[in-house]
Amino acid sequence: MGNFWDELALYLSYLQALGVKAVPRKKAFERFLKLDLSPPPKSLAEIAAEIKDCTSCNLHRTRHHIVLGEGPEEARLMFIGEAPGREEDLEGRPFVGRAGQLLDQMLNSIGIRRAEVYITNVVKCRPPGNRNPEPAEIEACLPYLTKQIKVIRPRIICTLGLIAAQTVLATTKPLNRLRGKIHQKEGIKVVVTYHPAFLLRYSSYKPLAVEDLKLLKKLYKEILNSG
Numbered sequence: 001m002g003n004f005w006d007e008l009a010l011y012l013s014y015l016q017a018l019g020v021k022a023v024p025r026k027k028a029f030e031r032f033l034k035l036d037l038s039p040p041p042k043s044l045a046e047i048a049a050e051i052k053d054c055t056s057c058n059l060h061r062t063r064h065h066i067v068l069g070e071g072p073e074e075a076r077l078m079f080i081g082e083a084p085g086r087e088e089d090l091e092g093r094p095f096v097g098r099a100g101q102l103l104d105q106m107l108n109s110i111g112i113r114r115a116e117v118y119i120t121n122v123v124k125c126r127p128p129g130n131r132n133p134e135p136a137e138i139e140a141c142l143p144y145l146t147k148q149i150k151v152i153r154p155r156i157i158c159t160l161g162l163i164a165a166q167t168v169l170a171t172t173k174p175l176n177r178l179r180g181k182i183h184q185k186e187g188i189k190v191v192v193t194y195h196p197a198f199l200l201r202y203s204s205y206k207p208l209a210v211e212d213l214k215l216l217k218k219l220y221k222e223i224l225n226s227g
């Protein structure tokens, strides 16, 4: 098997040969993922080696560091935000700025240590000015997240913010319709909550985030107790 983009190009040429004139990009991507039979990477180190010089989208032009993620490979709980911010870009680590401090507090409040969970983002390079990542950037970076999930095989994913929730759950529903329940995705339980950076700006949403964290705590306890 070649690399992701070679295989995608091959698949699109195949569609063209069948007489297909145009395929909506998202659909082509989703169908390709289903056809992706390449073996999953064996370790996070393998993904780190693969991503280290990535230029698959324009975000590589302005980044200082690629922020792949942080945490143990055997973590049962994975947090996914949307993209690195300024401090993360400078340090090369996820959630180290003010939003990171709030995430640490959120974890502490439900008795979870940061060192026991894996933390990453949908896109691994900082969008300039902390703007939202664009659909093409998300699409370009998504294979890395998919590979991280395949290696870690978390029992629970907690998405932080709208973009992470919509990407992981492949939906366009608003966040208030996604939070407050447990979703299932490829055998993984998914809980949705607000991004800590959003909570820093709009503190009136904190009580809702507390509810989400209680749900996450209950679920995590069940998973740990089930061995």
Ligand code: SF4
Pocket (backbone or CB within 6 Å): 051, 054, 055, 056, 057, 058, 059, 060, 066, 123, 124, 125, 137, 140, 141
């Ligand atoms: S955001 Fe992802 S796809 Fe884009 S350059 Fe960075 S690592 Fe590559």
